[in-house]
Amino acid sequence: MFGLLQVTEVQSAYASVLLAAGLALVLPLLLDPRNNVHRGLLFAIAIALSLRYIWWRGSETLAPAGLTWDCLFSWGFLLLEAAAVLSSMSSFVILARTRSRSEEVDRHQRWWEPEAAPRVAILIATYNEDLSVLERTIVGAEASDHPNCEVVVLDDGRRDWLRDYCQTRGTRYLRRPDNKGSKAGNINHALGVLAADPEPPQFIAVLDADFVPHRGFIPRALALFHDGKVGLVQTPQHFFNPDPIQHNLGLSRSYPDEQRFFFDHLQPSRDAWGIAFCCGTSSVIRWEAVQAAGGFPTDSITEDFLLTLSLQEAGFRTVYLNEPLTEGLAPEGLKEYVTQRSRWCLGLMQIARGRLGPLTRNGLRLRDRWSVIDSVFYWLTTFSFRLAAMTFPLLFWFFNVTVVDASVPDVIRYFGPYIVWILFVLNFISSGMVVPIVNDVGQLLGAIPIVRAAVTGLIKPKGHPFSVTAKGGDRTRVVVQWRLMMPFLVLTVLTLIGLLIGILSDRFAYNDAGDGKVIILFWTLYNLVILGVTLAVCVELPRVERHFADQPERVVISVDGALKRVWMTDLTQQSARIRGLALVAGHALEIKIRGVGVMPATVIEGTGDGGVLSLSMQPDQYDALLRRLYAEGNVPSVTSTRLGGILGDGLVRLVRR
Incomplete structure (x- = not known):
């Protein structure tokens, strides 16, 4: 009888997740992400599921009150998670409406x-x-x-x-x-x-x-x-x-x-x-x-x-x-990337503590105060919770400290619909921009300096210098950002050691943890994936100038007095790559580029099916080239995603490393 109840409980838990997943497949066919009524309904459900989840966490998954490490870390993790959920719910309210002008x-x-x-x-x-x-x-x-x-x-x-x-x-x-x-x-x-x-x-x-x-x-x-x-x-x-x-x-x-x-x-x-x-x-x-x-x-x-x-x-x-x-x-380098975001965080904390802060008497509207509080909560909670999520499982493996005391069916029942629905809604309104793992890596990379900046800015808001984000420079070499990588490398090693100890040793928690071992095992393996990708990001690959909006186009070149139509596949401020005619390094020719004109060029590298040309332009031609590359046409940013494309590109990166 007890076994039958367990099976029924698990089936019920999976049913709730499947319902959320099923709605996620059907609703995009019926709803419009630009319709504020539709958005409001979707985010209202997201807020309800968030409240349901955090209520369950606070009422059923905590260690008993007492002077124990289990109680301290269990309640500490809940407070960080609850703050992050509160920040998310504020964002959900904001995202429930949109406007185009x-x-x-x-x-x-x-x-x-x-x-x-x-x-x-x-x-x-x-x-x-x-x-x-x-x-x-x-x-x-x-x-x-x-x-x-x-x-x-x-x-x-x-x-x-x-x-x-x-x-x-x-x-x-x-x-x-x-x-x-x-x-x-x-x-x-x-x-x-x-x-x-x-x-x-x-x-x-x-x-x-x-x-x-x-x-x-x-x-x-x-x-x-x-x-x-x-x-x-x-x-x-x-x-x-x-x-x-x-x-x-x-x-x-x-x-x-x-x-x-x-x-x-x-x-x-x-x-x-x-x-x-x-x-x-x-x-x-x-x-x-x-x-x-x-x-x-x-x-x-x-x-x-x-x-x-x-x-x-x-x-x-x-x-x-x-x-x-x-x-x-x-930002082209990781150091600049992290510096920029830390500066944003620090500046926001200075605003919160200043004359126009949300708790200060001033001429701001209530919604302006909410705007600042929402931003403060984002910087304070998102990155601190990400660090906690990466480190708290180690307490279980090394010290047998249970942070989340829950059964697998309960986790599936409460966390499953919550995370499935939120991922669906955010990706529905954004054309798939919230991708697990990659999104987590983006938060983890700057988490340590951002948390430091948040705390520093609240405690000591004045006297901080402005850090300029460096742009340009030589980016042609592989650079391993060891200083940035080191905390994640240490965390990866500790996670692997803890996992091995928990699995192989009779003395540690894994063997007598009951249902909780499945939860902590999944959590740990997910963290290892995030850490592995983070370490890969810390290896900065060489960059060459390339404009996102480059499209192959037909151009005319003059070689030894003969006109030839070839394909131009890359165009930068100083060079062009052409295909369709074998060229030898050092060969002089002329090329006509749309919107720029006719100019001399020299082959600096033969490529078998073409070559790379160094362009010689008059000042007015150079200005025209700059306008063509950067001031005309559509901007080149990626504005939507395809999961297949991400997986394919990621696999190519893994194979080529």
């Missing part, structure tokens, strides 16, 4: 007519970037379709060569005597200079040194300023190169960059609630609004988010235009 832009194009087009100053903030990075941003900004733009380079590196380059182009160049206030201080200095002009701009656009605006960036963003209360328009950041996770795992074509979910889905949802925020680059700001806010705030190293709060307090809204209008350079 493209039709509004179409309706209000050139709203200022018949008056003259408003004057726009495009500010390019730079510190230590190379000319190869800066020149494409400057050329792209100068190519704007808006008829009344001025490009202004703000050089905090005080470099004479950059001043001379701007002078040859007729581009306005500004420098200041110090670097006080970092990027925000640099922009504020420029605002002071512009205010003294005979005709100050009516709008400013802010670009990082590595972000190239497309021709339509300014006119599309300006359309939303038809509403006089709009102080800032933020647009998404797209990237023409893979981030370190994409690149080092070989997923550049099948898995999106780490920021895609935020820019393509979370920001439009925040906009629907009226809490979209400035992300620095790729934004346009009303001059009147930034003056009313007192310029760019310098109280936080993430001045962009704080600017949104300052504008809101001054009576101006931030809105989000989810159109791919700029593309830039993602």
Whole structure:
């Protein structure tokens, strides 16, 4: 009889998971991810399942109260998990709505007519970037379709060569005597200079040194300023190169960059609630609004988010235009990747502790306070819980400490529907961007410095220097990031030792753990997979310049007086690869490239079926090439995923290592 009840209990548990999985297969055929009613229903169920799961965890899986290690770690892990679930539920509420402003832009194009087009100053903030990075941003900004733009380079590196380059182009160049206030201080200095002009701009656009605006960036963003209360328009950041996770795992074509979910889905949802925020680059700001806010705030190293709060307090809204209008350079190395995210975390904690914090008396709305609290919870809970999930199983293997005391049927019944449903809903609204393991690796990589930054920022919010994210440089060698890898390598070794001890030794917990051993075994094996992938990401592979949007095209070359039509398969700022004609290194020829013109070229490498050419261009041709590569056409980011593509690319990466 007891055995029959156990079988029935297991069947019931599996039935709940199968129901969730079945709905996940059917509902995409019936629902629209852009419909807010449909989204609200799906996320309401997600919140209900989250509450059901965490109630079960708190009521049935904890060690008995007492002065024991089981009690301490069991309750400690629950508190971390509950905080992470609470953060997720806040995100679910935000994601339950979404908004697109493209039709509004179409309706209000050139709203200022018949008056003259408003004057726009495009500010390019730079510190230590190379000319190869800066020149494409400057050329792209100068190519704007808006008829009344001025490009202004703000050089905090005080470099004479950059001043001379701007002078040859007729581009306005500004420098200041110090670097006080970092990027925000640099922009504020420029605002002071512009205010003294005979005709100050009516709008400013802010670009990082590595972000190239497309021709339509300014006119599309300006359309939303038809509403006089709009102080800032933020647009998404797209990237023409893979981030370190994409690149080092070989997923550049099948898995999106780490920021895609935020820019393509979370920001439009925040906009629907009226809490979209400035992300620095790729934004346009009303001059009147930034003056009313007192310029760019310098109280936080993430001045962009704080600017949104300052504008809101001054009576101006931030809105989000989810159109791919700029593309830039993602962090190319893991150190830069982690540094950037740690800086974001630290800056957010500074905001939370500052004058415009959620618990401070100020002019912010309730929803603005929620916005800050939601962001604080994300940085505080997501990464600390990820570290706990990786380390707490070791307590079982080495010290026989039970963190989660549950049976397999109960885990399947409560955790199964919860995780299946959440993965379904998040992937339904985002075209498959939330991929287990890869997503976990992205969180784990920066978890240690991010948790450190979160705690430091809350305890000591002031006195932290601004860390610049390095861009460009030599990326042609394999580099093992030993310092970043070491904690994960140690954790991998400890996990393997603990697992072997638990399985092989009669003295340790595995043999008398009952049903819990299956749970802890699965948990440990999953962690080992995550750690293995994380270690692989820490081996940085060589990079060569390649534009995501490259498509093979037919071109004409002139070789020894004869015209030949061949395929061009790669095009960069200095070179092109062609196929369809055997070439020998050192051979001189001419090539005609669409939109650029006819230019001399030299074969620098023969490839059997073609060759790699070094291009010799006139300055105007080079500008045209930069515009073609970075300022025209569609942005190249991966915006949806296919599981088959991810598995295939991952397998190729594994075989080639």
